[in-house]
Every structure is written in C-alpha cells, then in structure tokens.
Amino acid sequence: MSPPLADLSAPPAIRPSLAARLAARSGALTGSTAGLALGHAQANLAVLPAVYAADFLRFCQANPKPCPLLGVSEVGAWTIPSLGDDLDLRSDIPGYRIWRDGELVAEVDDASAFWRDDLVAFAIGCSYSFEEGLIAEDIPIRHIEEDVRVPMYRTSIDCTPAGVFSGRMVVSMRPLRPPHAIRAVQISSRYPAVHGAPVHLGLPHLIGIADLARPDYGDPVTVKDDEIPVFWACGVTPQSVIASARPSFAITHKPGTMLVTDRRNSDYAVI
Structure with a gap:
C-alpha cells in the first residue's frame, strides 16, 4: 500500500527563532524571551539617529563586555540581514522603549509608528544566549524557574566614554551555588560575543548594588542561603547611557524582552 500523500494545505514547519519573532510581531508573545x-x-x-551612530559605535567598541555588537543596520533600515530572514526590528521584540532627550516617554509593543528614515539600529549580544550552555549542564537559572525577567542592576563600574556617550555598567544577576558558579564562569567564557565571563561574584556592595531585592530593571529572584550572586555585564547598559547622554531620540528593547535571531549560539563560541 502506498504511503498517504502529504497534506499540502498544512503550513511548513518554521525554525523556532522565526516562530518567536512572528509571535512577537502578532502580539502573542509579550513577556520575557528567556529560554525561547x-x-x-x-x-x-539600541536605535539612534544617524548623527549619534559613529559615537555609539565607538562606545560599543570601547566597552565590549556590556555592548558586544552582533550587527548594525543601514541608515533607515529596519532589518539586519546577517541576523535573520524575515526579521523586522520594528515589531519582532515583545516590548520597546521610546526615549526623547534621555527621558523614557513610552513603552510599546510595536515601534513601527516611531521608526524614522534617519535611524541606525545596533544589535547587542545578550546573556540569554550563553544560558543554553548552563541549562545543558543542569545549572539552574532562577529567573527561568520563577518565570520572571532576569534581575538587572546599575553599578558603580564606569564604562569607557566615547563621544557623547558615557555612564555606568548595568549587570544581570543569577544566583548560583559555588560549584555551579565556577562552572558558569568556564561556560560563559566561551562566548565573549554575548558578554563572556562574569564581571563580579558575590559582595554586591563592592559594585554599588545596595539591595538585590530591588533591581533597577527586570524582577527580583530568590537567592538561597547556599548561593552567591553572580553578575554578568548586561546589554541594558546602553539604556543607562542614553539616560545620561540625553540624545534627542532613541528606541530600545524593554529589558528582558529580546530580539531572537536566526544565528546560532555556536556561531559565537570561541572554544
């Protein structure tokens, strides 16, 4: 007996990265993209008028830990082809922030109405990427377990200034037992394009963090008695810097909600 014919009316399978972008584009995906x-x-x-683009590019180059560049758009373009097919920077992130003169003026699900012909978009590596390696070795990721956004904090660590841009580094935090923390350092070190190794372990007050229960971005998570906080440089740093530099206009992602690209994490591994 011949096998049944394929159902040609069924939609073709799509890769999970595109599925995530389409879900954000349609409004079905509204929360954190951790684990997706x-x-x-x-x-x-980070999206800025072209007049600021050269300075911001130099800022990223001078601060590769918090701002590792994955791609830059052409002026006015709303896609970065090297990061994916069918990718729309205006709508494929679950949440956006709109800035004017360094002030946050709106949070929206779709930034299309705010896009301009003079804008340049910068895609910056995210620590959600190296979490794949932690998950593969059964290292618990608390914000995924608790279904919240990763906690992020402004620190006392100065970034290297470039042009009009300067400010303090933002870090993300994951509480880990010491053996897991050691392994996490080893794993994340393989991925310098997505923040690499942590910038600090334990003793949050040494980097200007007064209270782990009150993150500046994202959500607080449980820190158990046998765990230490482990801090990685964070791609939300440009938002802190934008607030300090006060450019006339900017668009950023809403912290915790990211652009899911077609690039593989393995593309950025050095080992």
Whole structure:
C-alpha cells in the first residue's frame, strides 16, 4: 500500500527563532524571551539617529563586555540581514522603549509608528544566549524557574566614554551555588560575543548594588542561603547611557524582552 500523500494545505514547519519573532510581531508573545528558541542567539536593541551612530559605535567598541555588537543596520533600515530572514526590528521584540532627550516617554509593543528614515539600529549580544550552555549542564537559572525577567542592576563600574556617550555598567544577576558558579564562569567564557565571563561574584556592595531585592530593571529572584550572586555585564547598559547622554531620540528593547535571531549560539563560541 502506498504511503498517504502529504497534506499540502498544512503550513511548513518554521525554525523556532522565526516562530518567536512572528509571535512577537502578532502580539502573542509579550513577556520575557528567556529560554525561547534554545540554540539561537538573542540580542538587545539600541536605535539612534544617524548623527549619534559613529559615537555609539565607538562606545560599543570601547566597552565590549556590556555592548558586544552582533550587527548594525543601514541608515533607515529596519532589518539586519546577517541576523535573520524575515526579521523586522520594528515589531519582532515583545516590548520597546521610546526615549526623547534621555527621558523614557513610552513603552510599546510595536515601534513601527516611531521608526524614522534617519535611524541606525545596533544589535547587542545578550546573556540569554550563553544560558543554553548552563541549562545543558543542569545549572539552574532562577529567573527561568520563577518565570520572571532576569534581575538587572546599575553599578558603580564606569564604562569607557566615547563621544557623547558615557555612564555606568548595568549587570544581570543569577544566583548560583559555588560549584555551579565556577562552572558558569568556564561556560560563559566561551562566548565573549554575548558578554563572556562574569564581571563580579558575590559582595554586591563592592559594585554599588545596595539591595538585590530591588533591581533597577527586570524582577527580583530568590537567592538561597547556599548561593552567591553572580553578575554578568548586561546589554541594558546602553539604556543607562542614553539616560545620561540625553540624545534627542532613541528606541530600545524593554529589558528582558529580546530580539531572537536566526544565528546560532555556536556561531559565537570561541572554544
């Protein structure tokens, strides 16, 4: 007996990265992208008028830990082809922030109405990418377990200034037992394009963090008695810097909600 014919009316399977972008585009995906499309790199977004682009590019180059560049758009373009097919920077992130003169003026699900012909978009590596390696070795990721956004904090660590841009580093935090923390350092070190190794372990007050229960971005998570806080440089740093530099206009992602790209995390591994 011949096998049944394929159902040609069924939609073709799509890769999980595109599925995540389409879900954000349609409004079906509204929360954190942590743990989505495992294997695919995620990216932070910073969009600025072209007059600021050269300075911001130099800022990223001078601060590769918090601002590792994955791609830059052409002026006015709303896609970065190297990061994916069918990718729309205006709508494929679950949440956006709109800035004017360094002030946050709106949070929206779709930034299309705010896009301009003079804008340049910067995609910056995200620590959600190296979490794949932690998950593979059964290292618990608390914000995924608790279904919240990763906690992020402004620190006392100065970034290297470039042009009009300067400010303090933002870090993300994951509480880990010491053996897991050691392994996490080893694993994340393989991925310098997505923040690499942590910048600090334990003793949050040494980097200007007064209270772990009150993150500046994202949500607080449980820190158990046998765990230490482990801090990685974070791609939300440009938002802190934008607030300090006060450019006339900017669009960023809403912290915790990222652009899921077609690039593989393995593309950025050095080992």
